[in-house]
Every structure is written in C-alpha cells, then in structure tokens.
Amino acid sequence: MKTMKPRIFAILASAILLSSCNVYKNANKRERGAAIGVAGGAVAGGVVGRLTGNTALGAIIGAAVGGGAGYIIGKKMDKQAEDIKTQVPDAKVERVEEGIVVEFSSKVLFGFDQSNLTDASRKTLNNLITILNKYPQTNLEVQGHTDNTGSESYNMTLSVKRASTVADYLKANGIDASRLTIKGFGEDAPKYDNNTEQGRMQNRRVEFLITANQQMKAEANQEAKQQGN
Structure with missing residues (x-):
C-alpha cells in the first residue's frame, strides 16, 4: 500500500492543480513549476494535453522538472525564444512553461501538398539552425500537422513526411540527431478552425518543441539547490 501512495498523490495533485485550465493559466511561473514538481511532469503533461487538446503544451509539460530548477530553465528559455523571434521572422514563437514552441505555417516551408523544402524555406531553417546551435543543451521534437481536407491516412503520411524532411535537413546541417524526435499528427491535433480557409491554412503547419536536455x-x-530552492 505504501508503494502506491506516491503515485496516487501525484495523480490527485495533478487533477486538482491542473484540471482547471483557468486556474493553471492564471498561475505564475513559480506556482506552475511547483504544481508540476508535485504532480510529476509526465502526469501533468498528460492531463493538460488532454484537457486543452494542445499536443505542444502537453509534451513540454511532460518533459518539465518543475520547482526551482524549472524556474531556472524557464529563464534560459526566455533568452532563446527572444533570439528566435529576432532571427527567424517567419516563425511564430511561443514560450510555454519550461520550453518553446516554434510554429511554421506549411506555406513557409513547403509548396501546396508537397513535402520538399523550397529554397526560401532552407534559408529560414538555416536561421533557426544558427540559434539552435547557440543553445545545444536542448532537445527538439519536430511535429507535422495538416488540416482535415483529404483522407486521414493521406494526411498522416504527409505530416510525417514533412516532419521527417525538416528533421533530416537539420541533421544534415549540424544539429545532432540525438537531439531530435519526429512525430506526425495528421489532422488529429488542429489548433485552428478547420471550418474556414484561413484556419485550414494555419493547421497545415510544422512545429518545433524545444525543451531542456538532461x-x-x-x-x-544544482543551481536551484545552491540557491536553496
């Protein structure tokens, strides 16, 4: 019975602290870090990801450490996010907890219904690679997404191809393969309204999830312990 208590406590803490999206959004960074530290990143990430339908948010929280260490990591991510915003103007950059989400509309990287990079997209990715190499202590998950036009199987295949093409380009241009994970979601994780042309265009996207490595x-x-956090 004793061995079950930590797991039960983590699940209960996660449900109480994270099940209300409004409560979670209104908490400051230290409070969120404490919640993740109590509940456990993987548990918290799973709960938030399911409740919000946000694969990026769930994955980043799932990789979080929380507490004082999480706060320190977040401050480092603030600087990296600002560098990406400055150097990669075609990207939508969002700081999320202990990580960063970098979103590219598919039209920035690919032709319509294509999975081959254009010359312009290579230039854009080169700018991102410069920043990623400046901050080598991060892991990168490359996610491919589509709208709901066409069959589910076709969209899944296209999303995987696009994520793989981007990851292969990064590896060929100096990003260590050990930092990279590839996931295709097809039409299963829309962030925008698929009932409008604008929303469908936005759902055709590639996202980078940047998180701290070990x-x-x-x-x-270690820094948090030295600071007494």
Whole structure:
C-alpha cells in the first residue's frame, strides 16, 4: 500500500492543480513549476494535453522538472525564444512553461501538398539552425500537422513526411540527431478552425518543441539547490 501512495498523490495533485485550465493559466511561473514538481511532469503533461487538446503544451509539460530548477530553465528559455523571434521572422514563437514552441505555417516551408523544402524555406531553417546551435543543451521534437481536407491516412503520411524532411535537413546541417524526435499528427491535433480557409491554412503547419536536455536539467537542479530552492 505504501508503494502506491506516491503515485496516487501525484495523480490527485495533478487533477486538482491542473484540471482547471483557468486556474493553471492564471498561475505564475513559480506556482506552475511547483504544481508540476508535485504532480510529476509526465502526469501533468498528460492531463493538460488532454484537457486543452494542445499536443505542444502537453509534451513540454511532460518533459518539465518543475520547482526551482524549472524556474531556472524557464529563464534560459526566455533568452532563446527572444533570439528566435529576432532571427527567424517567419516563425511564430511561443514560450510555454519550461520550453518553446516554434510554429511554421506549411506555406513557409513547403509548396501546396508537397513535402520538399523550397529554397526560401532552407534559408529560414538555416536561421533557426544558427540559434539552435547557440543553445545545444536542448532537445527538439519536430511535429507535422495538416488540416482535415483529404483522407486521414493521406494526411498522416504527409505530416510525417514533412516532419521527417525538416528533421533530416537539420541533421544534415549540424544539429545532432540525438537531439531530435519526429512525430506526425495528421489532422488529429488542429489548433485552428478547420471550418474556414484561413484556419485550414494555419493547421497545415510544422512545429518545433524545444525543451531542456538532461545536462541542462542537471545544471538547473544544482543551481536551484545552491540557491536553496
């Protein structure tokens, strides 16, 4: 019975602290970090991801460490996010908890219904690669998404191809393969309204989820301990 208590407590804490999206959104960074630290990143990420339908938010929270270390990681991510905003103007950049979501509309990277990079998209990715190499202590999940036009199987295949094409380009241009994970979601995770042409266009996207690697987490934990957090 004793071995079950930590798991039960984590699930209950996650449900209480994170099940209300409004409560979670209104909490400050330290409060969110404490909630994740109590509940456990994976549990918290799963709950938030399901409740909000936001795969990026769920994945980033799932990789979080929470507490004082999470706060330190978040401050480092603030700087990286600002660099990406400055150097990659075609990207939509959002700071999310202990990570960063970098979103590219498919029209920035690919022709319509295509999975091959254009010359312009290579230039855009080169700008992003420069920033990623500046911050090597991060992991990168590349997600492919589509709208709901066409069959589910076709859209899933296209989303995987696009994510793979982007990841392959990053690997060929200096990003260590160990940092990269690829996921295709097809039409299953829309962020925008598929009932409008504008929304469908926005749902045709590639997202980068940037999170701390184990070295950054270890250093942040050590710094937090030194600070008494």
